Amino acid sequence: xxxxxxxxxxxxxxxxxxxxxxxxxxxxxxxxxxxxxxxxxxxxxxxxxxxxxxxxxxxxxxxxxxxxxxxxxxxxxxxxxxxxxxxxxxxxxxxxxxxxxxxxxxxxxxxxxxxxxxxxxxxxxxxxxxxxxxxxxxxxxxxxxxxxxxxxxxxxxxxxxxxxxxxxxxxxxxxxxxxxxxxxxxxxxxxxxxxxxxxxxxxxxxxxxxxxxxxxxxxxxxxxxxxxxxxxxxxxxxxxxxxxxxxxxxxxxxx
Numbered sequence: 001x002x003x004x005x006x007x008x009x010x011x012x013x014x015x016x017x018x019x020x021x022x023x024x025x026x027x028x029x030x031x032x033x034x035x036x037x038x039x040x041x042x043x044x045x046x047x048x049x050x051x052x053x054x055x056x057x058x059x060x061x062x063x064x065x066x067x068x069x070x071x072x073x074x075x076x077x078x079x080x081x082x083x084x085x086x087x088x089x090x091x092x093x094x095x096x097x098x099x100x101x102x103x104x105x106x107x108x109x110x111x112x113x114x115x116x117x118x119x120x121x122x123x124x125x126x127x128x129x130x131x132x133x134x135x136x137x138x139x140x141x142x143x144x145x146x147x148x149x150x151x152x153x154x155x156x157x158x159x160x161x162x163x164x165x166x167x168x169x170x171x172x173x174x175x176x177x178x179x180x181x182x183x184x185x186x187x188x189x190x191x192x193x194x195x196x197x198x199x200x201x202x203x204x205x206x207x208x209x210x211x212x213x214x215x216x217x218x219x220x221x222x223x224x225x226x227x228x229x230x231x232x233x234x235x236x237x238x239x240x241x242x243x244x245x246x247x248x249x250x251x252x253x254x255x
Contacts, residue, residue: 016210026056026063030067030215031214031221032048032051032241033047033067033218034215034218035218035221035222036234036238037071037219043068043160044064045064045068045156046158047238047245050248052064053118053249059204061153063204064156066205066208069183069187069188070215072180072181072187075177075180076184079173082177083177085181087170087174088179088182090146091166092185093143094149095186096189098146099186102150102151102153102154102190103193103194103196103197105154106155112253114155118249121152123246125158128161129239133165134165141166148162149162149163150189153186153190159190160179160183163182167179
């Protein structure tokens, strides 16, 4: 029996192509992202993308889109009455060419270029969150936000900052519901485009699914601790971690 479990264990690590250290590193990054997402509403991918890219670049962006889709489903279920499709329909149109361009970059760009791009996306997200920049909401700006979101989402699963930059002046529940609906639809679009480009394999999905217990644990811990920890403190720590991870990625890409 022990020998059978040992063989199974060895087969798993061989198939996953990850060392135990790398697997736990990715799992902890996802758990941390789920914790931050639950406690602050700040994106899991912004926290997870640079940390995962440092350890298992082949899993980016599929693993983050996979769990971003799960989180979006939960949020849509909670705020479905607040969803206003007119808020996001033009952005979804812009998402189409942005997704195509982003997938093209993911396929053809060298890894060092992708690392620089993802580090820049993360730092952009930090700046947007810190300074709460605001742009006028027009059909043109919604299309542009969707376009940029498509590029960012396909490369690093970080499609949120352009949309948040444009829409954060809305009432909070309407914002959460509409953004969650946007991310739910756009995640399916991105996965479909990645699948056509050959970037969604059984290996990526299987390894991604193996992190589910850690993601659930991070989400549950966030739900338990959120009422007892100041949101400002959590957001400051998460932004600092994001900035540090992005700068580490920049150093790696430029070295």
